[in-house]
Amino acid sequence: xxxxxxKPSRDICQRGTSLTIQCQVDSQVTMMFWYRQQPGQSLTxxxxxxxxxxxxxxxxxxxxxxxxxxxxxxxxxxxxxxxxPEDSSIYLCSVEDRPPGFNEQFFGPGTRxxxx
Amino acid sequence: DAKTTQPPSMDCAEGRAxxxxxxHSTISGNEYVYWYRxxxxxxxxxIIHGLKNxxxxxxxxxxxxxxxxxxxxxxxxxxLRDTAVYxxxxxxxxxxxxxxxxxxxxxxxxxxx
Numbered sequence: 001x002x003x004x005x006x007k008p009s010r011d012i013c014q015r016g017t018s019l020t021i022q023c024q025v026d027s028q029v030t031m032m033f034w035y036r037q038q039p040g041q042s043l044t045x046x047x048x049x050x051x052x053x054x055x056x057x058x059x060x061x062x063x064x065x066x067x068x069x070x071x072x073x074x075x076x077x078x079x080x081x082x083x084x085p086e087d088s089s090i091y092l093c094s095v096e097d098r099p100p101g102f103n104e105q106f107f108g109p110g111t112r113x114x115x116x
Numbered sequence: 117d118a119k120t121t122q123p124p125s126m127d128c129a130e131g132r133a134x135x136x137x138x139x140h141s142t143i144s145g146n147e148y149v150y151w152y153r154x155x156x157x158x159x160x161x162x163i164i165h166g167l168k169n170x171x172x173x174x175x176x177x178x179x180x181x182x183x184x185x186x187x188x189x190x191x192x193x194x195x196l197r198d199t200a201v202y203x204x205x206x207x208x209x210x211x212x213x214x215x216x217x218x219x220x221x222x223x224x225x226x227x228x229x
Contacts, residue, residue: 004159033216042203043160043219092159094217104150105217107159 002027002095004108012114013083020079021111023093028073031096033105034066038089046091049076083115120204125224128198134191136223138204141185146208149180150217151189153200160203160219163189194227201225 003026013019023032034046046066047055055068070076080087090110121139128134140149151163164171164178166187171178177190191198203222 042221043217045216045218048216090157094159104162104165106162109159110157112157 002029002106004093004095004106006091006093006108006111008111009109010112010114012116015084015115017083018079018081019083019113020077021091021093021113023076023078023108025074025095029095030073032070032076033094033096034068034076034078035092035094035107036089037092037110043092046078080113083113085115088113088115119218120206120220122202122204122220122223124221125226127226127228128191128194130196130227130229131193134194134198134225134227136189136191136202136204136225137186138189139186140204140206143184143206144208147206148208149178149184149187150205150207151176151178152203152205152217152219153198154203154222155197155200163202194225196227196229199225199227 005024007022011019032049035043036046037043045058046061047057047068049055049068049070051070051073065081067079090112092107092110094105094107096105148165148167150165152160153163154160164173164176166178166180168180168184178187180187201222201224203219205217
């Protein structure tokens with residue numbers, strides 16, 4: 001199984017600012033995903049990030065608000081831009097190990113973001 | 117991807133089997149049933165998946181009905197550390213495709229001493 005780390009683990013930010021969250025995997029993976037979990041809610045997929053191509057965003061999420069980078073097969077970043085209190089959530093990255101769509105996804109520990 | 121329906125919460129006594137049901141009446145022939153759990157403040161953890169046969173691993177057993185419209189996750193000897201939200205997800209599982217997991221609200225399992 002893949003080991004995933006995220007930085008920062010938590011942060012408190014002021015509205016109007018931006019935060020970049022890093023996701024590092026200990027092995028090369030084809031597909032990486034970013035999810036959001038609002039307080040008391042389930043997980044919602046933000047986007048799929050494949051190396052060498054632009055991220056694919058889910059309905060309700062746009063690149064200007066959540067720009068994503070995927071420079072190589074072990075690393076990705078998600079930026080939460082121009083933050084408002086509604087962006088207070090846990091942000092999680094996940095990876096698909098071995099052939100994409102063929103096996104389980106592994107999740108990172110999450111980044112707990114509070115926007116004041 | 118087919119939707120799933122789960123009870124919002126369940127209790128289980130420590131040491132007893134926990135049986136978590138899931139309905140997925142609109143499941144397609146190429147969709148698998150996946151189970152994940154999320155212990156408070158942690159990332160979701162994969163438990164098990166299956167297509168139509170019953171599956172067992174070191175964590176749990178998955179029983180899928182013959183018509184595949186429902187399934188049950190069984191934790192054979194629940195411990196306090198099994199207290200978590202359990203998510204039942206159905207998705208296509210094909211080579212080089214897929215990956216997207218659609219999470220419902222899940223079942224909050226409380227294991228009590």
